[in-house]
Amino acid sequence: MLIHRLNxxxxxxxxxxxxxxxxxxQIPTLCDVSGDxxxxxxxxxxxxxxxxxxxxxxxxxxxxxxxxxxFVSARETVEKDLAAMExxxxxxxxxxxLCAHGEAWLNTLNQVRxxxxxxxxxxxxxxxxxxxxxxxxxxxxxLLQINFYAAIQERIIDALExxxxxx
Amino acid sequence: xxxxxxxQETKVAIEAPxxxxxxxxxxxxxxxxxxxxxxxxxxxxxxxxxxxxxxxYNGRSIVWTGIRERAELYVQQLxxxxxxxxxxxxx
Numbered sequence: 001m002l003i004h005r006l007n008x009x010x011x012x013x014x015x016x017x018x019x020x021x022x023x024x025x026q027i028p029t030l031c032d033v034s035g036d037x038x039x040x041x042x043x044x045x046x047x048x049x050x051x052x053x054x055x056x057x058x059x060x061x062x063x064x065x066x067x068x069x070x071f072v073s074a075r076e077t078v079e080k081d082l083a084a085m086e087x088x089x090x091x092x093x094x095x096x097x098l099c100a101h102g103e104a105w106l107n108t109l110n111q112v113r114x115x116x117x118x119x120x121x122x123x124x125x126x127x128x129x130x131x132x133x134x135x136x137x138x139x140x141x142x143l144l145q146i147n148f149y150a151a152i153q154e155r156i157i158d159a160l161e162x163x164x165x166x167x
Numbered sequence: 168x169x170x171x172x173x174x175q176e177t178k179v180a181i182e183a184p185x186x187x188x189x190x191x192x193x194x195x196x197x198x199x200x201x202x203x204x205x206x207x208x209x210x211x212x213x214x215x216x217x218x219x220x221x222x223x224y225n226g227r228s229i230v231w232t233g234i235r236e237r238a239e240l241y242v243q244q245l246x247x248x249x250x251x252x253x254x255x256x257x258x
Contacts, residue, residue, distance in 0.1 A: 047242045048254045055239070055254070063243050070247045106199060110249045113194050127193040150196060157198045 003155035006096065011159045013095040021085065021093045023148055028079040030112045031071070039118040043071065043111065071111055077104035102160045109149045109156075116146050184257035185238040187231040191222050192251045203248045204230060207241060232257055 001020045006012040016024065033040045044064055048055050078101075085095045097105065117127060120142050133140035189200070197219055204215035208231055221228035230252075231241055238254050245252035 043249065045246070045251055047239075047246060047252065052254065063246075066243075067246055106202075107247075107249065110195065110199070114249065117194055122193075124193040153196055154198060157196075157202055160202075 001092075003152065003159055005099075005159045005162060009099055011097050011099055011102065011156065013097070014092075016085070016093040016095060018090065018093075020148075021087065023145060024085070024095075025082060027108060027112055027149075028075055028082070030115060031075045031108060033115055036115065036119055038121075039115040042114050042118055044068075071107065074104040074107040075111065077101050078108045081105075099160060102156055105156055106153055109153045113146050113149050116142055122146070183235075184232050185235045186229045186255045186257045187238050187241045187245070188227050188253050188255050189218070189222050189230050189245065190251040190253065191226045195250060197223060199248075200250065203245065203250060207244045207248070 001016045002012075002014045004012055004014070013024075033043060044067060046056060047059055047063075050056070081095065081097045081101060085093050087093045116122075120139050122143060126143065127146070129143075133143070200219045200222065201212065201215045204210050204218055205212060208215075210218070218228045218230050231238065235254075242252045242254050
């Protein structure tokens with residue numbers, strides 16, 4: 001897969017292999033944190049320590065719903081973009097997104113990586129490792145998936161900044 | 168009209184400088200954190216990178232200091248980008 005700036009307004013994902021397309025299609029569904037309190041508490045982390053009781057209460061009441069709206073809205077943007085992916089069974093696919101959707105993609109990919117990291121309880125050290133695992137347990141594969149999404153984020157940032165994409 | 172002690176204390180607390188602190192997080196990419204600092208605070212890439220590296224190596228960075236109302240707004244924006252950010256009273 002190649003991610004690159006197509007023109008002033010858009011970013012292209014070209015030659016998306018079927019396995020990459022599968023991983024992309026999983027993004028919206030992986031954003032569901034229902035029943036996962038660890039992931040939810042990271043997505044909605046506290047903005048101050050407990051000495052700021054009134055601020056925390058106001059945050060819960062007024063800011064948290066706004067943040068939830070931001071996260072859901074980003075996810076919906078990605079979902080709509082993915083629905084437009086050009087697919088031919090058994091062949092690489094292509095996807096074009098607006099640069100204006102870049103932040104929504106970065107946000108949604110962050111949501112997914114945070115959720116997976118919390119769900120599978122990866123340590124800071126594990127998340128910083130970029131070695132090929134010795135085994136391929138489900139947990140090892142999820143770490144590869146997290147790093148795959150991180151690589152997409154890097155390429156989107158490059159594309160938004162106008163750099164050429166890299167394979 | 169003379170202010171009460173409570174009113175004065177509240178006023179002092181609000182007017183005292185507040186820090187916006189960003190904490191290290193293994194999920195957020197260095198390039199992403201730099202981009203967010205540029206967008207939220209309007210920092211140059213160099214200044215944003217300095218703060219990002221401070222977060223990465225020291226575990227936290229005071230990214231902005233000033234009036235409380237604005238600090239709260241910045242913390243909210245940073246949470247919208249999924250950064251771990253907190254509000255702290257400046258020493």
